[in-house]
Amino acid sequence: MTDPAVDALRPGSSPAASDTAPTAAVRNGSPRGLDLDRLAGYLATHRPELAEAPLSATLIAGGKSNLTYLLRVGERELVLRRPPLGHVLATAHDMAREFRVISALAPTDVPVPAALLHCADTDVLGAPFYLMERVRGEVFRSRAQTDPLRPEQRRDLALAMMDTLAVLHTVDPATVGLADFGRPEGYLGRQVRRWAGQLDRSRSRPLPGIDELRDLLGGTVPEGANAGRIVHGDYRLDNLLATVDPVSVCAVLDWEMATLGDPLADLGLLLTYWDVLGDSDLAAGNPVADGLGPRAGFPTGAELIERYAGRSDVDVGPLHWHVALGCFKLAVICEGIHYRHTLGQTLGPGFDRIGDMVTPLVAHGLRAARER
Numbered sequence: 001m002t003d004p005a006v007d008a009l010r011p012g013s014s015p016a017a018s019d020t021a022p023t024a025a026v027r028n029g030s031p032r033g034l035d036l037d038r039l040a041g042y043l044a045t046h047r048p049e050l051a052e053a054p055l056s057a058t059l060i061a062g063g064k065s066n067l068t069y070l071l072r073v074g075e076r077e078l079v080l081r082r083p084p085l086g087h088v089l090a091t092a093h094d095m096a097r098e099f100r101v102i103s104a105l106a107p108t109d110v111p112v113p114a115a116l117l118h119c120a121d122t123d124v125l126g127a128p129f130y131l132m133e134r135v136r137g138e139v140f141r142s143r144a145q146t147d148p149l150r151p152e153q154r155r156d157l158a159l160a161m162m163d164t165l166a167v168l169h170t171v172d173p174a175t176v177g178l179a180d181f182g183r184p185e186g187y188l189g190r191q192v193r194r195w196a197g198q199l200d201r202s203r204s205r206p207l208p209g210i211d212e213l214r215d216l217l218g219g220t221v222p223e224g225a226n227a228g229r230i231v232h233g234d235y236r237l238d239n240l241l242a243t244v245d246p247v248s249v250c251a252v253l254d255w256e257m258a259t260l261g262d263p264l265a266d267l268g269l270l271l272t273y274w275d276v277l278g279d280s281d282l283a284a285g286n287p288v289a290d291g292l293g294p295r296a297g298f299p300t301g302a303e304l305i306e307r308y309a310g311r312s313d314v315d316v317g318p319l320h321w322h323v324a325l326g327c328f329k330l331a332v333i334c335e336g337i338h339y340r341h342t343l344g345q346t347l348g349p350g351f352d353r354i355g356d357m358v359t360p361l362v363a364h365g366l367r368a369a370r371e372r
Helices: 036-046 095-105 151-170 187-202 210-219 264-279 301-309 320-342 351-369
Strands: 055-059 067-073 076-082 115-119 129-133 229-231 240-244 247-252 259-261
Touching: 036 055, 036 115, 076 095, 095 115, 095 129, 151 229, 151 240, 151 247, 151 264, 151 301, 187 210, 187 259, 187 264, 187 320, 210 320, 210 351, 264 301, 264 320, 264 351, 320 351
Parallel strands: none
Antiparallel strands: 055 067, 067 076, 076 129, 115 129, 229 259, 240 247
16 A cells, blocks of 8 residues: 555565665664564563563665564564655555455465564554564565576566466455455556555656656546456565575565455556566666566566466456556656655665656556557
8 A cells, every 4th residue: 565655675685584784773772663662562561472582673674665674582583564754645554454464365375474463553663563474585676686596597486476476366355354355346446546646745846747647547447357356566576585496485575555456457567567667777776676577587578477367367458558557656656755765764775766767657658558
C-alpha cells in the first residue's frame, strides 16, 4: 500500500474522520512514533505558521502499516503519516510517493486530501513523514458500521467506490505531472517479482502453496494492454472517506503503492477483498477486512466490475490472473504484518488473527491462476 502492509487503518474512522482512539503509549505528551518536540522544531523552520500554536496528537487506532496521527495545531486539525515501527521492507511505506501523487491529483476530479508538507529527514521523527489536511468523512471497514445502513445506501456506496476508481483510471498521468511516476512496460511481471521478494523478506514459517502460486503467476503474465494508467495499488472501501447521507466519496487515502501500470491490478485486488475475504468466516472481526462484500448486503463483485466497465474505457477482459495476483499480494501483506506482530512491532488490537488469512488467500489464488 509501496508496501506489503495493508494500511487498513481505523475501525470506523480515518485520519480524516471524527472518531479517534487514544494511543496506548504516550511519552512526554507524544504518542509512540511521534516526537512532538522535534516536530514542532521542524515546523518552526519549514512551516512556521503551523508552529505558532501548541501541538497535540493522537494515534488513530487500527493502523496495520503506515502509522497515522490526528495532529492538532491549536484549533486546526491535520493528519500526519509515517512508516511503521521496526521491520520495514525495502521500498515500502514510501511517504514521498504518497505525497507526490495526492499533490498531483489535487486539481483533478479524484477526491484527495490537500498535501501540506513532506519531510525526508529521518532525524526528525526517525522516519520520513508528511502532513495533509484533515477531510471529514467515515471509513467503512466493519459490519458493525455497514449493517445499520439501508440496502440502497450500501449499494450506492459500493457503486460510488467504483465510479471513483473509474475516474482515477481516466486521468492522463502526463497532464498532472506524473508521466515519470512509474514504468508501465513490464509492470505486471515486476509486480510478481517484487511481491516474491517481499515474501522472502517476511517469511517466518511454512506457507504451503505460496511458492506454487508465485511460479504460476510468473509463468503466465498477461501482456497488460491497459498499461500506463495511474494505479492506486490498494484500492478498497476502507481506503476511502465517505458519507452516506447523501452517499459521496470524500477522499481516497493510502497512496503509497501508487504507480503507473495496469488498472486491472486495482480491480483484481479489489475483488480479492470483496469476493474472497468478503466471503470468508475468517474475515469476521479481522482488522484487515471485516467481511464487507455480498454477504454484508453489498452488490456482488460482478456488479462492481459491470459498473466500472460502464464508466471507463479500460478493457476489463478476463480478470482471473489479476485476482490471483491480488491473492498473492494480500497473502504476502498479511504475512508481513504477522511477522511484525511476532516481533512486537505492531500497534493496536487484532494482529493475532491476520496470519490466519494467508492460507485461504493462497488457496483461492491457486484456483484463480489455474483458470482458462
